[in-house]
Amino acid sequence: MSTTVNSIEPIVWRDDRLHLLDQRKLPGEHVWLDYGQSDAVAEAIRLMVVRGAPAIGVTAAYAVVLAARQAWNTAGVTWKQAMTAPLAKLENARPTAVNLFWAVEHMRQFYMNLADQYSPEEALLEEAKKLHQQDVNANKTMGRLGSGLLDNNSVVLTHCNAGALATAGFGTALGVIRQGYQDGKIKHVYVDETRPWLQGARLTAWELIQEQIPMTLQADSAAALLMASGQLDWVIVGADRIAANGDVANKIGTYSLAILAKYHKVKVMVVAPTSTIDWDIQDGSLIPIEQRDSCEVTQINGEWIAPEKVSALNPAFDVTPAKLIDAIVTEAGVILSPTLEKMQTLQAD
Numbered sequence: 001m002s003t004t005v006n007s008i009e010p011i012v013w014r015d016d017r018l019h020l021l022d023q024r025k026l027p028g029e030h031v032w033l034d035y036g037q038s039d040a041v042a043e044a045i046r047l048m049v050v051r052g053a054p055a056i057g058v059t060a061a062y063a064v065v066l067a068a069r070q071a072w073n074t075a076g077v078t079w080k081q082a083m084t085a086p087l088a089k090l091e092n093a094r095p096t097a098v099n100l101f102w103a104v105e106h107m108r109q110f111y112m113n114l115a116d117q118y119s120p121e122e123a124l125l126e127e128a129k130k131l132h133q134q135d136v137n138a139n140k141t142m143g144r145l146g147s148g149l150l151d152n153n154s155v156v157l158t159h160c161n162a163g164a165l166a167t168a169g170f171g172t173a174l175g176v177i178r179q180g181y182q183d184g185k186i187k188h189v190y191v192d193e194t195r196p197w198l199q200g201a202r203l204t205a206w207e208l209i210q211e212q213i214p215m216t217l218q219a220d221s222a223a224a225l226l227m228a229s230g231q232l233d234w235v236i237v238g239a240d241r242i243a244a245n246g247d248v249a250n251k252i253g254t255y256s257l258a259i260l261a262k263y264h265k266v267k268v269m270v271v272a273p274t275s276t277i278d279w280d281i282q283d284g285s286l287i288p289i290e291q292r293d294s295c296e297v298t299q300i301n302g303e304w305i306a307p308e309k310v311s312a313l314n315p316a317f318d319v320t321p322a323k324l325i326d327a328i329v330t331e332a333g334v335i336l337s338p339t340l341e342k343m344q345t346l347q348a349d
Contacts, residue, residue, distance in 0.1 A: 008163070008164035008165060008169065008207060008210065009164070009168075009169050010023065010050065010055060010164065010165050010169075011050065011055060011058055011059055011062070011132065011168055012032075013062055013125070013128070013129065013132075016036075017034045017035060017036050018034065018035045018036075018041060018059070018062045018063070018065075018066065019032050019033070019034045019035075020032070020033050020034075020035070020044060020049050020050050020059065021050075021165070022049050023048065023049065023050065023051055023165055023203060024047070024048060024049060026165075026202055026203055026206060027202055027203075027205075027206040033049060035063075035066065036066060037066055037070065038063040038064065038066040038067035038070065038086040038087075038089070038090060039086060039089055041059060041060075041062070041063035041066060041090070042063065042086075042089045042090045042092075042093045043093070044059075045059060045060070045090075045093040045094055045100070046093045046094065048197070051161075051165075051166065051199070052161065052162065052165065052166020052167060052238070053097040053098065053099040053100075053166070053238070053239065053240040053241070053272070053276055054099055054135050054139075054166065054167040054168060054172065054272075054273060054275070054276070055165070055166050055167050055168065056093075056094060056097045056099055056100045056103075057097075057099030057100055057102060057103035057131070057135070057275060058103065058128075058131060058132050058135055058167075058168045060090055060099075060100050060103040060104050060107075061103045061104075061106070061107055061127070061128040061131045061132070062125075062128045062132075063086075063090055064083075064087065064090070064103075064104060064107040064108075064111075064124060064128065065121060065124045065125045065128050067083055067086040067087060067090075068083065068111065068119075068120045068121050068124050069121050070082070070086070071083045071086070072119045072120070072121065078116055079116070079119075079120065080111065080112070080116065083108075083111070087104055087108065090104055091104055094290060095288045095290050096240050096241055096249055096287065096288055096289060096290045096316065096317050097240045097241065098240070098241040098242075098275075098276055098277075098278045099240075099273075099275050099276055102275045103131065103275075106127075106131065107124060107127065107128070110123075110124065110127050111123075111124055132168050133168075135167055135168035135169070135273065136167075136168050136169045136170055137331075138273045138330075138331035139167055139168070139169065139170040139171055139172060139175045139273075139331075140170055140175065140179075141331040142172060142175055142176065142271050142272075142273070142329050142330065142331055143170065143171075143175035143176050143178060143179035143180075144179055145329050145331075145333070145334050146175070146176030146179070146180070146236070146269060146271050146327075146329040146334075147176055147179040147180040147182075147183050147185050149269065149327055149329070149334065150176075150180050150183075150185035150186065150233070150234065151185065151233065152184055152185055153184070153185075153186075153187040154180065154185055154186050154187065154233040154234060155186075155187060155188045155189075155190070155231050155232050155233050155234075156177060156180070156186055156188075156189055156190070156232070156233060156234045156235070156236050157189075157190040157191075157192065157223065157226065157232055157234070157235045157236070157257070157266075158173050158174065158177065158189060158190075158191055158192070158200070158204060158235070158236050158237060159192045159194055159200060159220075159235070159237050159250075159251060159253055159254055159257055160192070160194045160199045160200055160204070160237065160238070160250070160251035160253075160254075161174070161194070161199040161200060161203035161204045161207070162174050162204075162237060162238025162271065163175070163203065163204055163207040164207060165203050165207065166203075166238060171207075172238040172239075172271040172272055172273070173236045173237050173238045173269075173270075173271045174204065174207060174208075175271065176236055176269065176271050176329065177189055177208075177213065177236060178211065178213070181211075181213045186213075187214065188214045188215070188216070189208060189213060189214065189215040189216075190215070190216050190217075190218055190226060190232070191204045191205050191208065191215055191216070191217050191218065192218060192219075192220045192223065192253065192257075193217065193218070193219055193220055194220065194251060194253065195220055195253075195297075196296045196297045196314065197296060198300075199251070200217070201217055205217050220253050220256075223256075223257055223260055224260050224264075227260055227261065227263075227264035227266050228264060232264075232266050233266065233267065234266065234267045234268070234269055235257050235258070235261050235266060235267070235268045235269070236269045236271065237250050237251075237254055237257070237268075237269070237270055237271070238250060238270070238271055238272055239270050239271075239272035239276050240276070240317055241276060241278050241281075241287050242270070242272060242276050242277045242278065242328065243277075243278060243281045243282065243283050243284045243286065243287060243322075244277070244278070244279050244280075244281060244282055244283070244340055244343060244344075245282060245283045245284075245322055245338070245339065245340040245343060246322030246325060246328060246335065246338025246339060246340070246342070246343050247283050247284025247285075247287070247319055247320065247321055247322050248270050248272075248284070248319065248320045248322070248325060248328070249284065249287045249289070249317045249318070249319050249320075250270070250317060250318070250320065251316070251317060252315055252316060252317055252318050253318070254317075254318060254320050255318040255319060255320045255324075256318075258320045258321075258324035258325065259324065261324070262324050267326040267327070268320075268324060268325050268326050268327075269325075269326060269327045269328075269329060270320075270325055270327070270328045270329070271328075271329045271330075272328070272329075272330060273330060273331055274330045274331060274332050274346055277330075277343070277346070279347070282340075284319035284320075284321065284322075285319070287317075287319055289315050289316070289317050289318070289319075290315070290316040290317060291313075291314060291315055291316070292314045292315075292316050293314065294311065294312035294313070294314050296314055297312040297313075297314050298310060298312050322338045322339065325337075325338055328343075330346060332346045333345070333346060
């Protein structure tokens with residue numbers, strides 16, 4: 001049994017421009033968009049051309065390179081001063097995914113140590129490429145650690161898309177599933193559609209089919225019946241932000257799955273790099289929840305599926321309390337039954 005590693009790379013730097021696979025068009029169309037300005041990248045992040053916390057972080061790092069190119073040619077101020085506005089726009093693109101802020105701050109701290117009299121673009125590009133590769137390496141490490149928690153021939157459920165498309169490559173939750181399938185630990189994957197954006201139906205299902213991993217798509221509301229059947233072993237998901245105590249913000253519907261899993265004695269695994277942990281937030285109640293346009297609920301591909309005058313609530317994320325989580329898997333190690341004290345061991349280095 002084998003699987004293809006890194007068959008999908010949604011973020012590419014080529015010909016001095018950033019190229020993003022437009023995830024809004026998948027799986028029907030494979031459209032690549034290229035960017036030469038950081039403000040355009042910020043808009044791409046906001047509109048979900050690219051999505052998934054790690055992928056957003058890597059994309060933001062490249063956007064800082066583009067901002068530096070423009071800042072170097074800005075008259076009347078130093079290039080470091082000219083970086084302020086575009087970086088602020090980047091940070092405002094998506095409020096919940098902490099990897100965005102982490103990547104921008106990392107790049108900011110890096111360029112503050114560069115000389116004022118030389119163009120920073122080349123040095124920043126090398127740093128962005130380094131973060132890109134670090135994300136892929138971290139995903140592979142998490143894949144191995146997460147697979148190690150599974151029994152042979154496990155049946156798992158995943159929600160949203162935490163695969164190669166949501167990262168720089170390989171994936172977080174889907175990285176564990178890829179590695180688990182290769183190791184003989186996973187025999188079948190159930191995939192939630194993940195309303196309203198259908199990231200599970202459009203993206204996760206597509207990734208698994210590309211790699212010939214046995215899967216079944218289901219409506220989100222079918223999860224309880226699946227768990228009641230007794231055939232499900234794990235729920236495996238990613239995260240957009242993790243509080244210091246292990247509370248997890250992830251795609252809307254994750255909290256519901258965790259409650260159902262607790263009742264049915266199904267284990268819950270969250271897979272995310274340490275850059276997703278917000279150590280400044282004590283618990284999940286302090287995590288900002290992005291509210292998106294109601295048209296994502298009332299329409300599909302621009303076609304109305306609800307009465308045109310209806311109002312709709314569209315939170316992009318919910319927060320799962322740490323007490324409902326069996327394992328948080330990071331590249332720095334695994335935390336079982338997370339608490340504030342256990343989470344802090346990840347800061348040991």
